[in-house]
Amino acid sequence: MSIDLSQFYEVFIDESFEGLETMESELLNLSPGDVDSEIINNIFRAAHSIKGGSGTFGFNAIANFTHVIETLLDEIRNGERELAANHVDLMLKSIDCLRNMLRSIQNNDEQESQEANTLRVQFEAILEQKNTTDDSNTSNSDAVATQPESNGVASKQTKIQITNFFEIKFNPESHVFKTGNEPLFIFEDLAEHGELSVEANIKGIPELDNLVADDCYLGWTINLDTTSDEETVKSVFEWVEDDAEIEIKLVAQFEDEIEVESELDEIEASKHEPSLTESSTSVDLASATPATTPESLPTDNSKQNDSATSDPVKAEFRPVQKASTDNKKEPTKQESSSIRVGTDKVDSLINMVGELVITQAMLNELGEDEQIDHAKLLALREGLAQLAHNTRDLQENVMRIRMLPISFVFSRFPRLVRDISQKLDKKVDLVLKGEGTELDKTVMEKISDPMVHLIRNSLDHGLETTPERLAAGKSEAGKVILNAYHQGGNIIIEIIDDGRGLNTEKIRSKAIENGLITEESVLSNQEINELIFKPGFSTADEVSDISGRGVGMDVVKRNINALNGTVEVVSEPNKGSTFTIRLPLTLAILDGQLVKVGNHIYIIPLVSIVESLQIDMSKVNSVGGGMDVLRLRDDYIPILRMHQLFNHPEACQKLQGGLLVVVESDNEKVGLLVDELLAQQQFVIKSLEENYKKVDGISGATILGSGSVSLIIDISSVVKMAGLKRAGHVGLDFDKPLSEAV
Template identity: 35%
Template sequence: MDAMAAIKQTFFQECEEQLAELEIGLLAIQDGDVNPETVNAVFRAVHSIKGGAGAFSLDDLVHFAHVFETAMDHLRAGRLAPSHEVLKTMLRAMDVLADFVRAARDGGCVDAERSQTLAKELRALDPDGSGAGSEMDDEEIAFEPVLMDQSMFDDELEAAAAPPVRLFTIRFRPKATLYAKANETALLLREIGLLGEMAIACDASALPLLSELDPEGGYLSWTIELLTTQDEAAIREVFEFVEWDCDLDIESDAASAAPDDIDLAALIQKMQATVEAELSALSPPPTRVDPLAEASRKDADASADPGVIDLAKARQKKSEQAVGEHLGPKPDQGAAGGASQPTIRVDLDRVDRLINLVGELVINQAMLAQRVMEAGLARASGVATGLDELEQLTREIQDSVMAIRAQPVKSVFQRMPRLVREVAAMTGKLVRLVTEGENTEVDKTVIERLADPLTHMIRNAIDHGLESPEARAAAGKPEEGLVHLSALHRSGRIVIEVSDDGAGINRARVKEIAASKGLIAADASLSDEEIDNLIFLPGFSTAPSISDISGRGVGMDVVRRSIQALGGRISITSRPGRGSTFTMSLPLTLAVLDGMVVTVAGQTLVVPLTAIVETLQPKIADVHGFGGGARVIAIREHFTPLIDVGRELDYRGENADPLACVALLVESEGGVRSALLVDAILGQRQVVIKSLEANYRHVPGIAAATILGDGRVALILDVDAVVASSRADSAAFEQSLATAG
């Protein structure tokens, strides 16, 4: 039972991959991709899901997949044109197919009315018009049993008891992809043998020299003469799951014959003669002779039975030759072109355990370095040299382990097209989703927590951002709205953007609603950026009524909290009449980071290295006051806000002397630069991130914590939060001056 459960789990994992491939293919066809291989890939995805589901008796899934597969077969054969309406139906059918898979995996049921409606629509796509009649397959046909006397048909029954025997000639040539997918030729031939009497001839003429042999290649082909009472469909069923990975040709005699009509011994003798002729024709190319290969061939000819080739022995000998020390492929050959890289499935708990152990290794390595430094050992000593090597090795191990957890954001992006279709249908809008950067990699933990924020933003972009088709047409825009979802790496972080080409933010309405809800003062003077950020306040909503999509005021504030919990930031830019863009910046990993260790008012802090542009020593001529205690520093003829980190974190009540401190020029979201004032820099090191909220509580201006080499806990600075807090303090001071004036 455990083995079957594991196999079933693997099946569902493969279903997710097939569904992803199915969606990619359908969207490509919708965008005008008429490549036959794209259509074949979509057909194979549905076919594979149906075949695997049948092995586990998932009848509902098999039935719907069969109807879907039939419609795809019409498309593949060119009998059905890939029109917009056809693909729209198939995309909806794909969603229902995904529901069947998840219901079979997690329990539950699928909306029967919806699935039956989609099945009827798929049948209606039959270009011959015969699909409508197949609806009778779903209905029970009532009948009354009738008692009949069968004695009059005894002669006919006896005549029919002996089915005719037919001779089939099967030519089977596997491709390299057949073996790459863990299929075995011997098992296929064994299944053919169960259908009747057979004789096999192996064609080895395509075998290269042993020095050029690719262990993963496909060189052999077989000709099979099969005497069977089965039809051609039964033979093709054996090759059902490998038919795209082999060349297969099946010929049948025109007339049926009884078993005694064919001389099996004569047939085998004929096949033996064919095999002997093929073996005698094998010889090395005339322009090049490999002595080792020639000797191996002669030995094989001397020991081989001139009759039917023993398939198992041939495969075994081929494997032994491929792994010989002196018969391996040349260094510059490698695997066959196009062969996929081998992969393994590993339980995520094991990877998490490995990540934690690497984190502890980093901490212990830092502690060891601290002890060596405290002992006063010279850098040139053997202990210090070994410690440097350990540090380098630890970094490489950490990078390799983090690469294991890194996954492309494609797994999250692939969920969005269905969401777009559903929300567009609910709002009556025409929407097209464009994705970019799907292969951008990020830590799996980050990916798992991205789904909900992205879902909120996509729904918000369609419901609030895009106009109705009529409004877009009146504004001179295409009736179909565009939502763009992209991901890229920038400065050691991942940046995800969700943009639309809608009407943009109506700032006057946003401010009016915020004031009516008591979120801001009615006479508050706000910049465009501050008004845009009002949508992130809890309880804020511009929806006129509550619906299934929005209106409850629990959307964008949830998004901001989710992003902040990941150590990220979200910002918004909007242009009236041209749309809005939401930008999320997230760390690539939640496990480790490279940081600058600094001291502030006697406290040790870590500043993420990715945020630091440069460090500098302030000079008295470069520092200027800016009212309300704010200061700026001149850096290459540009004035940059100077922020005292100790003052912002309430470590001290007065501003520090900038001449006795060090300034860190940092860049926050939106490219805004600021200078953080710290007392001193202790050094640069890699630290393990520990959640502060999970172990203590949220602290403003602090992103997380870490353990230093001496065992002390150091706080990791949230650069964006400190900069935003400083700007808010300056704005509040200016507002108070304006009010007093």
């Protein structure tokens, strides 16, 4: 019997990513010197299940790598080792590395990565350090001792190879199958370690009448000749330890002169060494503990001997490394299609469907009556009301399934802030608020990048350096607050810093320099601040690799607008800035304004509407090229005739008294001439492209209460259409001519 394990890969990878996230956030809670054993335990558990899972699925590179992390954690947990700052750094790095490894599994190219080897060597260096300086401790913990020891054995095997003969008595309890274990797999695992002979003990088998089909009545005696040590053999039984009697006896041991590259272990051992020889410098640098050198030197030497003898193996290993560095350059974006839903949500759905079925049965019964009297009519109405209620509840609950707490996005920021603040040498306290606020998974996936950008920006530009802060009479550590909450049908995310605030003077002069505004422009401070969202705007004195490459806030703004959201900034000099992102809770629902163009009903997203007004002809000027503009306070708003753009000749064509919906897109205000304004309501967005194709000026479709389809106007695309139709037309008093907005 064989099970196709690959069907579980997705689950394993999802869980491992979650485990890594737990490890990461817990690691950030750790402070050296003051070790909370509960935190260590949490990290240990996460690491352990990743190791267990990867072992089961045969991702040995990950299993081996997590093993060393686990070993170090175990020592810290047992109080045998003080937690040092470099341990945390190293573990954080290994989490990144594990993520890459998991991603490469997702892309079906599992490789032992160079990075993993480097990090592993560093871990081993740390572990080694302990063992040689303090030998008495090693006997305390089996797990701790194994890794370095087996390593030692492996490296010494250039001269001597130890073959162990084990006799293993394995008597599983009768319920072993029910725990999902299969002795055959265990034997297959053992067979990988050496030569195996298995003898079954059939004494326990009862009469056929008394036999329970899914109980295990067998015991086994196993003889194994192997070069692996007892600990490794024992680890094969890890999963059945609690459900079986296991007795492992070392019967005999032989030492052999070895022939190179003949044994499995040999290859294992030599796998370490290319990375070691190449990266031994980085060991010293990165682990930053002076003690690395003397103790680890002997191993280095022996491994170099080894490399001299096992060249063929080494040569074999090279290309693998190359491949792994290649794929590291381009870690493909992980696209997870599964979603984890709390059982409470599923339960409430099931309840609701139950109620729906009852209502349906009731209505059905009413419908079967030939005659409907007044009482029945009342009952029918009541039933329909109930149905409406049920449907609404059901809709809300189904929407909730896609909702996840924003902590999924927030959780990555402590690490980000830690890394950046180290790089910038600023002290930063990050405060997270409202982590439980829920929003749609698709929105969540897309909001993460703009947020990273804004946070980087706050750290780099917003917060002052420590001396500057002290001089300004502020606390030494800067504060960045991430706050999320619901407001109406929106989620609001605030990024607040207590830094220097936006420098309006500098922004103004920069804007003049870039031609965004003229010397004469009179702008309020707020208007000046909004300028940072214009394309090609960066005020950083120096271009750093953290922020300020000239692509900045405009991209943030564009991304957020694409989600039907908005972003604003409020800033006070020397008090700090607040960036406010406002997003719809879900992408599936849109607040819109129904408008009529001729006989056709279209929907304009409410978020892009600035105002609607009746055209006063005295304020309309024709600027040539068929373009009319409307003077609205300080702005000149180009009028786009929707009937022209959408080719509906039956529509009202006069400007006089016509209705103009002023909308904003990409910082561009335009007026859409429509015939009639109808209701405002929420719409469920349907794809038009799914069965048709992309249509200019239309972003999607929806179904109205009447059952007919209505199309949703894509403002930026409409602006583009108008721009294209009037190519070359410039000279409007805009920040940017229309044709450039394309």
